[in-house]
Amino acid sequence: MKKTSLNDIAKQVGVSKTLVSFVLNGRAKEFRISEDVCQKVMDTAKELNYQPNRIARGLRTGKTNTIGLIIADIANPFFGKLGREIEQEAARQGYRVIFCSSNENQEKSEEQIAMLQQSQVDGFIISPPVNSEEQIQTLAQGSTPFVLIDRYFPQIPCSYIVVDNFDAAYRATNHLLSRGRKKIANITLNLGLVNMQERTDGYKQALRDASINVDETMIKVLPFSNGEQDMYQAIKELVGTEEKPKIDAILFSTSKIGIMAIECISNMELRIPDDIAIVSFDNPDAYKICTSPVTVISQPLEEIGKTAVQILLDKIRQPETANELQQITLKTDLIIRKSCGS
Amino acid sequence: MKKTSLNDIAKQVGVSKTLVSFVLNGRAKEFRISEDVCQKVMDTAKELNYQPNRIARGLRTGKTNTIGLIIADIANPFFGKLGREIEQEAARQGYRVIFCSSNENQEKSEEQIAMLQQSQVDGFIISPPVNSEEQIQTLAQGSTPFVLIDRYFPQIPCSYIVVDNFDAAYRATNHLLSRGRKKIANITLNLGLVNMQERTDGYKQALRDASINVDETMIKVLPFSNGEQDMYQAIKELVGTEEKPKIDAILFSTSKIGIMAIECISNMELRIPDDIAIVSFDNPDAYKICTSPVTVISQPLEEIGKTAVQILLDKIRQPETANELQQITLKTDLIIRKSCGS
DNA sequence: CTGAAAGCGCTTACAG
DNA sequence: CTGAAAGCGCTTACAG
Numbered sequence: 001m002k003k004t005s006l007n008d009i010a011k012q013v014g015v016s017k018t019l020v021s022f023v024l025n026g027r028a029k030e031f032r033i034s035e036d037v038c039q040k041v042m043d044t045a046k047e048l049n050y051q052p053n054r055i056a057r058g059l060r061t062g063k064t065n066t067i068g069l070i071i072a073d074i075a076n077p078f079f080g081k082l083g084r085e086i087e088q089e090a091a092r093q094g095y096r097v098i099f100c101s102s103n104e105n106q107e108k109s110e111e112q113i114a115m116l117q118q119s120q121v122d123g124f125i126i127s128p129p130v131n132s133e134e135q136i137q138t139l140a141q142g143s144t145p146f147v148l149i150d151r152y153f154p155q156i157p158c159s160y161i162v163v164d165n166f167d168a169a170y171r172a173t174n175h176l177l178s179r180g181r182k183k184i185a186n187i188t189l190n191l192g193l194v195n196m197q198e199r200t201d202g203y204k205q206a207l208r209d210a211s212i213n214v215d216e217t218m219i220k221v222l223p224f225s226n227g228e229q230d231m232y233q234a235i236k237e238l239v240g241t242e243e244k245p246k247i248d249a250i251l252f253s254t255s256k257i258g259i260m261a262i263e264c265i266s267n268m269e270l271r272i273p274d275d276i277a278i279v280s281f282d283n284p285d286a287y288k289i290c291t292s293p294v295t296v297i298s299q300p301l302e303e304i305g306k307t308a309v310q311i312l313l314d315k316i317r318q319p320e321t322a323n324e325l326q327q328i329t330l331k332t333d334l335i336i337r338k339s340c341g342s
Numbered sequence: 343m344k345k346t347s348l349n350d351i352a353k354q355v356g357v358s359k360t361l362v363s364f365v366l367n368g369r370a371k372e373f374r375i376s377e378d379v380c381q382k383v384m385d386t387a388k389e390l391n392y393q394p395n396r397i398a399r400g401l402r403t404g405k406t407n408t409i410g411l412i413i414a415d416i417a418n419p420f421f422g423k424l425g426r427e428i429e430q431e432a433a434r435q436g437y438r439v440i441f442c443s444s445n446e447n448q449e450k451s452e453e454q455i456a457m458l459q460q461s462q463v464d465g466f467i468i469s470p471p472v473n474s475e476e477q478i479q480t481l482a483q484g485s486t487p488f489v490l491i492d493r494y495f496p497q498i499p500c501s502y503i504v505v506d507n508f509d510a511a512y513r514a515t516n517h518l519l520s521r522g523r524k525k526i527a528n529i530t531l532n533l534g535l536v537n538m539q540e541r542t543d544g545y546k547q548a549l550r551d552a553s554i555n556v557d558e559t560m561i562k563v564l565p566f567s568n569g570e571q572d573m574y575q576a577i578k579e580l581v582g583t584e585e586k587p588k589i590d591a592i593l594f595s596t597s598k599i600g601i602m603a604i605e606c607i608s609n610m611e612l613r614i615p616d617d618i619a620i621v622s623f624d625n626p627d628a629y630k631i632c633t634s635p636v637t638v639i640s641q642p643l644e645e646i647g648k649t650a651v652q653i654l655l656d657k658i659r660q661p662e663t664a665n666e667l668q669q670i671t672l673k674t675d676l677i678i679r680k681s682c683g684s
Numbered sequence: 685c686t687g688a689a690a691g692c693g694c695t696t697a698c699a700g
Numbered sequence: 701c702t703g704a705a706a707g708c709g710c711t712t713a714c715a716g
Contacts, residue, residue, distance in 0.1 A: 006694065006695095017703090032701055037701095053462060055406065055461065055693085056401050058397050058708090059398050059693080059710090061708085064397065074423075074425050075423040075425075077418075087441075087442065091453075098438065098440045118394055119397065288628075290628075291633040348709065359709090360687060360688080361685090401692045401708090
């Protein structure tokens with residue numbers, strides 16, 4: 001069962017494949033092809049179940065109508081949902097997306113970029129892992145358009161769409177302060193990522209604006225490959241002794257960290273929010289059903305996804321504007337639940 | 343900045359592109375190409391940052407080294423993790439994967455299959471949505487190999503890899519019985535999916551084997567597009583009046599349902615496990631941190647993913663065996679936490 | 685050992 | 701209105 005090609009249709013109808021191509025691409029009118037022939041071609045195409053070979057078309061036209069998407073971790077629902085939005089919007093615009101998950105690994109991301117380039121994708125959407133500046137720099141020098149999501153590199157001029165992490169952390173910290181918490185800690189990930197750095201900066205600024213000294217020992221930076229041990233260790237150090245607890249609140253910079261921490265906290269028999277109030281970035285299901293539903297900073301995933309696709313497609317479709325920088329920062333929502341008391 | 347092609351290298355070195363192709367594909371030895379030329383070609387390729395055009399290669403060889411993956415919902419961590427396993431294993435074997443999320447929508451899945459076929463993928467891995475029998479049947483008649491995951495259609499002979507859902511539900515129900523629960527309900531999704539049907543069947547069989555009558559009103563089947571309203575309704579009907587509660591346990595057939603239900607249950611001020619014991623399929627993070635961590639049926643995601651890729655690649659690489667049916671059923675793990683009491 | 689040539693399936697100037 | 705031909709970038713029989 002060989003696949004049917006333009007030629008098969010052409011032969012069966014008794015016309016040239018040029019003509020078949022015109023008809024099937026809806027350019028029959030343009031070339032004033034007779035109704036009769038037109039109909040016959042379409043019928044035959046249907047009859048033979050013709051599926052155009054897109055890679056042949058891609059080779060010829062130089063366009064594959066495909067976007068390469070590299071996200072940091074597909075198993076993380078945040079990126080999963082974002083990926084879904086991107087795929088949907090792309091599909092709506094006639095584009096396919098090749099998904100890759102770099103698993104926050106710089107080498108993997110590099111391989112994936114090369115692979116996608118070899119696949120002749122028309123553009124990229126990337127959430128770059130730590131230490132991938134160089135790859136992104138190289139990409140910026142090439143001619144394939146791309147847009148970064150979730151993170152960016154301040155020193156590399158390129159298009160991106162992110163949220164205002166500083167503002168989000170600032171407001172979250174303020175919320176904790178407004179609930180009477182004074183000894184607020186921050187647990188975060190590798191600060192090599194701007195978004196993580198901005199979150200911690202916003203946290204610090206809120207403290208300063210409330211005339212509270214920033215105590216660097218209250219900021220715990222976990223490695224990406226953190227395990228439960230690291231988390232227990234961090235929390236123990238933060239909490240201190242039972243009689244004289246050092247902290248009364250924690251801001252978590254990611255939900256992966258937050259979820260693990262809640263597990264530790266509950267195993268340590270500390271109560272949320274009585275002993276420790278918490279706020280976390282991201283809005284996973286888990287936070288809705290835990291003992292004390294977690295107050296979160298929620299990102300507008302749909303808007304991020306749609307905008308990223310829109311920006312990229314603009315660049316792809318109008319190469320003359322491809323070099324215009326689109327740098328978009330969206331606001332987040334603070335969703336108040338029970339984890340900060342009242 | 344046009345991309346460099348084989349021809350560019352050939353010209354610069356002063357040889358034919360045939361030779362360049364041989365060298366770059368590691369067939370220099372085979373054709374006894376002189377060390378000298380070989381070295382020059384490789385140096386030039388590096389110098390010009392040559393990236394082979396895979397779609398041209400694909401057009402010529404008829405192989406794209408690409409797998410099409412259609413999962414039911416990428417925003418669901420179950421499928422996200424499964425997708426990651428598949429992508430990793432495929433990458434290890436030199437294959438790329440094009441991800442699609444059908445969102446449990448039959449029409450979308452059909453479009454995606456067509457799109458992937460047009461992209462000349464070498465094979466498919468699919469978790470088919472309800473009512474997609476026909477598409478899968480059509481696929482089975484074609485020549486592109488594929489393997490189903492998570493679900494299958496008993497009446498269509500094709501390769502698949504799933505878990506023993508009957509056994510899993512049977513054991514889960516037995517566990518509830520062993521904890522003294524007698525009035526066990528089941529909340530599930532559209533039974534058009536075999537895996538859902540098997541779960542409910544296993545549940546029923548366990549009750550029967552314990553000499554408990556199966557009460558069909560204790561089985562609530564939600565539509566896919568269920569909302570909180572449907573869930574509240576279902577739980578209210580199951581629970582009955584406060585003085586004389588109709589049930590003392592629930593088996594959830596998916597975690598999406600379970601998570602929503604836990605939210606409802608806690609809003610209704612019912613206690614887990616005191617008032618209602620629960621067991622759920624799938625093992626999302628959420629279940630680890632809720633008030634009463636949930637006993638779950640956990641699926642061997644890594645094994646499912648790896649095996650699916652392995653089976654598919656075998657078919658792709660050895661077309662003569664492509665028609666051999668590989669139907670694999672894996673066992674699940676029952677992870678006991680606190681939601682069933684003791 | 686190396687090169688000229690064909691061909692994968694398409695699109696698109698060009699000619700009539 | 702329609703067709704023959706070139707060419708996208710590769711691989712691979714074939715010839716020498």
